[in-house]
Amino acid sequence: MHESLLRDLRAVVGEAGVITQPSARAAYDCDGLTLKRRLPELVLLPRDTDQTARCMRLLYRAGIPLVPRGAGTGLSGGATPVEGGVVLGTARMRRVLEIDSERRLARVQSGVVNADLSRITAAQGLYYAPDPSSQAACTLGGNVAENSGGPHCFRHGNTTRHVLGMVVVTPEGELLDLSDPRPDPWGYDLCGLFVGSEGMFGVATELTLKLTPLPPVTETLLAIFQSLDECCEVVTDIIAARLEPSAIEILDKLTIQAVEASVFAAGYPQDAEAVLLLEVEGHEAQVSETIARVEPILERHRCIELRRARDAAERARLWAGRKGAFGAMGRIAPDLYVADVVAPRTRLREIVRIATDIATERGLAISNVFHAGDGNLHPNISYDRRDAEQVARVLEAGDLIMQACIERGGSLTGEHGVGIEKQKMMARLFSEEDLAAMARVRAALDPKERLNPGKMIPLRACMELRTRPIPAPSPGDLE
Amino acid sequence: MNPRELGFPLQAGRPPIARPEDERGIRSVLEHARREHLRVAPIGGGRHLSVCRPDVERGEVDLLLSTAALDRVVEYVPGDGTLTAQAGCSMQALAETVAEGGHALTPRVPNPERASLGGTLGAGRSGLDRVRYGPLRHHVLGMRVMLADGNVARSGGRLVKNVTGFDLHRLYTGSRGTLCVILEASLRLFPLPEAERHLVWKETRLEPQLERAAALADSALEPRVEALLREEGIWELHLGLAGLGVSVAFERDLAVQLAGSPTQELEGEHPELFDIEESGGGTQIESCAPPGELAARTSELDALGAERILILPRAGRLCAWIQEPSPLPPPQIVDLWPRFIPRALPFAWHEALAPRATEVPALAPMLSLQKALDPEGRFASNIFPGRP
Numbered sequence: 001m002h003e004s005l006l007r008d009l010r011a012v013v014g015e016a017g018v019i020t021q022p023s024a025r026a027a028y029d030c031d032g033l034t035l036k037r038r039l040p041e042l043v044l045l046p047r048d049t050d051q052t053a054r055c056m057r058l059l060y061r062a063g064i065p066l067v068p069r070g071a072g073t074g075l076s077g078g079a080t081p082v083e084g085g086v087v088l089g090t091a092r093m094r095r096v097l098e099i100d101s102e103r104r105l106a107r108v109q110s111g112v113v114n115a116d117l118s119r120i121t122a123a124q125g126l127y128y129a130p131d132p133s134s135q136a137a138c139t140l141g142g143n144v145a146e147n148s149g150g151p152h153c154f155r156h157g158n159t160t161r162h163v164l165g166m167v168v169v170t171p172e173g174e175l176l177d178l179s180d181p182r183p184d185p186w187g188y189d190l191c192g193l194f195v196g197s198e199g200m201f202g203v204a205t206e207l208t209l210k211l212t213p214l215p216p217v218t219e220t221l222l223a224i225f226q227s228l229d230e231c232c233e234v235v236t237d238i239i240a241a242r243l244e245p246s247a248i249e250i251l252d253k254l255t256i257q258a259v260e261a262s263v264f265a266a267g268y269p270q271d272a273e274a275v276l277l278l279e280v281e282g283h284e285a286q287v288s289e290t291i292a293r294v295e296p297i298l299e300r301h302r303c304i305e306l307r308r309a310r311d312a313a314e315r316a317r318l319w320a321g322r323k324g325a326f327g328a329m330g331r332i333a334p335d336l337y338v339a340d341v342v343a344p345r346t347r348l349r350e351i352v353r354i355a356t357d358i359a360t361e362r363g364l365a366i367s368n369v370f371h372a373g374d375g376n377l378h379p380n381i382s383y384d385r386r387d388a389e390q391v392a393r394v395l396e397a398g399d400l401i402m403q404a405c406i407e408r409g410g411s412l413t414g415e416h417g418v419g420i421e422k423q424k425m426m427a428r429l430f431s432e433e434d435l436a437a438m439a440r441v442r443a444a445l446d447p448k449e450r451l452n453p454g455k456m457i458p459l460r461a462c463m464e465l466r467t468r469p470i471p472a473p474s475p476g477d478l479e
Numbered sequence: 480m481n482p483r484e485l486g487f488p489l490q491a492g493r494p495p496i497a498r499p500e501d502e503r504g505i506r507s508v509l510e511h512a513r514r515e516h517l518r519v520a521p522i523g524g525g526r527h528l529s530v531c532r533p534d535v536e537r538g539e540v541d542l543l544l545s546t547a548a549l550d551r552v553v554e555y556v557p558g559d560g561t562l563t564a565q566a567g568c569s570m571q572a573l574a575e576t577v578a579e580g581g582h583a584l585t586p587r588v589p590n591p592e593r594a595s596l597g598g599t600l601g602a603g604r605s606g607l608d609r610v611r612y613g614p615l616r617h618h619v620l621g622m623r624v625m626l627a628d629g630n631v632a633r634s635g636g637r638l639v640k641n642v643t644g645f646d647l648h649r650l651y652t653g654s655r656g657t658l659c660v661i662l663e664a665s666l667r668l669f670p671l672p673e674a675e676r677h678l679v680w681k682e683t684r685l686e687p688q689l690e691r692a693a694a695l696a697d698s699a700l701e702p703r704v705e706a707l708l709r710e711e712g713i714w715e716l717h718l719g720l721a722g723l724g725v726s727v728a729f730e731r732d733l734a735v736q737l738a739g740s741p742t743q744e745l746e747g748e749h750p751e752l753f754d755i756e757e758s759g760g761g762t763q764i765e766s767c768a769p770p771g772e773l774a775a776r777t778s779e780l781d782a783l784g785a786e787r788i789l790i791l792p793r794a795g796r797l798c799a800w801i802q803e804p805s806p807l808p809p810p811q812i813v814d815l816w817p818r819f820i821p822r823a824l825p826f827a828w829h830e831a832l833a834p835r836a837t838e839v840p841a842l843a844p845m846l847s848l849q850k851a852l853d854p855e856g857r858f859a860s861n862i863f864p865g866r867p
């Protein structure tokens with residue numbers, strides 16, 4: 001990196017906002033997709049919109065690509081550094097700027113951690129509904145970039161339904177103020193377009209987010225099964241009966257055992273083949289009637305036991321088990337490949353079976369934990385990244401699971417994004433014309449492909465536009 | 480023009496309307512338009528054209544392109560709660576289709592028998608039921624569109640949860656025919672309510688009604704509709720409850736406890752309320768304001784000569800109807816810019832407001848997007864009043 005540029009960047013963010021030491025930069029060499037790594041040239045940690053814009057202007061002029069980064073918990077390589085690129089992290093942008101309880105909205109800097117927002121607003125009887133399992137660490141900016149989901153998004157929807165506005169810094173370092181929370185957008189729905197754009201359109205520095213009133217009544221149920229198939233069937237039947245719990249989650253046996261052996265132990269029965277974690281919220285009549293209608297469905301599918309959380313502490317413990325599930329898998333093997341496929345909700349059982357077969361045929365340990373109500377599955381494959389041959393089998397299994405979903409009307413990702421992990425599969429789900437339209441939109445907002453270059457859209461579609469994309473990190477030149 | 484030579488039916492008029500039978504026909508229309516340097520405006524039921532009406536009256540639109548013939552339900556999956564349909568389907572037909580499987584559709588638009596899916600999405604209009612479900616754009620799961628160059632592009636899918644690729648369908652929703660021709664869309668469905676009840680409170684003053692609305696908003700109620708309507712000097716607060724039978728009964732009692740006995744109470748949905756937004760004609764102005772400023776904004780709209788005012792307090796949305804507007808926009812409306820959203824405005828107002836169109840926040844990226852998807856400017860419809 002050129003000395004004079006470094007000096008200019010230091011002048012903007014101060015000494016503490018620039019990380020140059022290779023050992024310190026190493027902490028930024030990957031996100032949750034640990035299979036892919038690259039050391040960034042530099043890490044910048046601005047404190048606000050103005051510093052972000054000034055840094056980005058300098059980098060733009062110098063022709064240096066940039067990777068936005070929140071907490072680095074992403075699982076698709078969205079925050080993996082790119083060749084010759086700088087990582088711009090939001091870790092020092094953690095201020096809650098405004099809570100407006102009358103309008104039920106919050107304005108925050110994008111580095112605020114998801115769970116912190118709900119903690120702060122609880123006193124006003126409000127919370128931020130999207131609750132990714134990583135919510136204790138991930139940032140709201142990362143959530144917006146990935147359009148993250150979470151167990152309660154079954155009722156409340158993914159992040160996109162909760163973003164009222166934002167301030168974005170464009171690749172050129174210009175400000176785009178979309179923060180006015182009007183009920184309908186003026187002109188095009190740019191906010192809607194930015195959500196889920198995986199850091200490829202701009203860096204979100206401030207967010208205006210919708211807050212939801214805490215429900216008057218919440219009931220959490222744990223239904224226990226001796227068959228994963230039956231457990232999946234319950235979900236299909238709940239959806240078919242048009243019942244509306246707020247969360248419907250499934251954990252299979254291997255997951256239960258990993259959770260129970262970990263610090264997240266929730267009291268799930270270790271001899272069960274599967275558990276269904278169900279939450280119902282609303283007013284009293286709504287909650288009791290919904291549960292009354294769910295119970296016969298559970299019985300029909302041979303639920304062997306139904307437990308009801310007696311108080312908030314027990315509810316929190318049941319959820320801690322679910323939300324700590326990925327972390328608990330560390331007990332099975334050092335590394336975890338988290339697939340994130342989506343299936344039509346009528347085909348849940350079929351996809352779970354196929355995923356299990358694909359993994360077991362390759363001698364891999366697979367555990368399933370998923371947002372069943374949304375048809376969003378996480379078949380998790382435990383492995384050891386030091387074993388190259390095993391890694392190859394894991395990646396093959398991942399691709400085959402995605403392919404099976406595509407063939408059954410499903411999709412590649414329900415919440416973790418495409419990043420670099422699923423990039424090549426995009427060409428199987430979408431036609432060249434589909435991808436070319438995405439590339440055109442990307443070119444309109446980042447013509448020089450400075451932000452997260454070479455990610456999400458497979459290279460072929462980019463070439464259609466006759467641009468010269470910076471190569472995506474390939475397994476060969478990583479690590 | 481000879482329709483046979485063109486390969487698609489063309490209906491005379493000013494401007495003529497092309498009604499292609501299928502996607503191939505739509506591509507032919509666009510090819511023809513490119514060859515002849517015509518500017519095309521895609522239309523659905525033609526009911527939200529008010530926004531691009533200036534173009535039509537000035538002859539800036541050479542050809543209207545109707546998707547009415549694309550009227551097939553592609554897939555309704557009751558077990559998944561999703562619907563995929565072609566753009567020309569009427570909202571009424573779609574609502575009837577999904578009702579058979581116990582589902583409801585949002586938005587509940589006025590006069591759904593005349594509103595097409597493509598037109599509804601293109602206009603980006605949400606219904607009064609947004610109080611419960613949120614705006615339409617939150618429930619569009621995916622789309623297939625034809626771009627100006629005739630390429631068909633898909634985004635999203637038919638799944639209730641999916642973040643694969645950019646959400647271009649969010650960009651197309653509300654793009655008012657300026658980016659593409661919407662061919663097909665997938666929507667998330669909701670349970671058809673088992674029971675419905677409609678309560679109305681009437682007052683001559685707005686303030687007590689706003690207080691009532693605030694009390695209801697602070698409660699556990701999850702109404703489908705909550706709207707304040709002023710007609711002939713009376714402010715009516717409408718509360719539409721819908722859902723499971725016991726739930727509606729519970730909410731009805733709670734509403735009465737909080738807001739007092741209603742002036743009127745109906746089983747089922749109100750027979751006229753949902754159509755109100757499209758009845759009466761005249762100039763329509765939309766605005767938005769936080770709850771604490773609704774009264775002040777209402778006064779501003781009153782000063783413009785509003786005859787009828789509709790407020791959705793929870794969404795912070797206001798709509799005013801002016802029967803006989805002044806030939807030029809009054810200075811207040813220029814001051815309100817860009818806090819108000821023009822809907823059906825007289826042409827002269829558009830012209831007068833045109834210079835201010837450049838003040839639209841984030842105009843530059845919007846124009847870049849338009850240029851990227853329609854580089855030759857084939858689509859004539861205008862998303863902003865005036866032409867920036």
Ligand SMILES: Cc1cc2nc3c(=O)[nH]c(=O)nc-3n(C[C@H](O)[C@H](O)[C@H](O)COP(=O)(O)OP(=O)(O)OC[C@H]3O[C@@H](n4cnc5c(N)ncnc54)[C@H](O)[C@@H]3O)c2cc1C
Binds near residue numbers: 145147199203
């Ligand atoms: C244990 C575990 C559980 C998880 N559970 C869930 C879950 O339940 N649901 C779910 O959806 N995800 C889940 N995830 C994935 C991940 O936590 C989410 O994708 C999260 O939103 C990422 O946030 P982050 O701050 O870590 O972003 P990062 O990983 O740092 O970045 C993610 C992407 O966002 C971009 N980005 C970050 N900040 C900005 C910004 N300010 N402006 C523009 N672009 C930006 C990055 O370039 C990158 O492309 C889980 C991950 C882990 C490790």
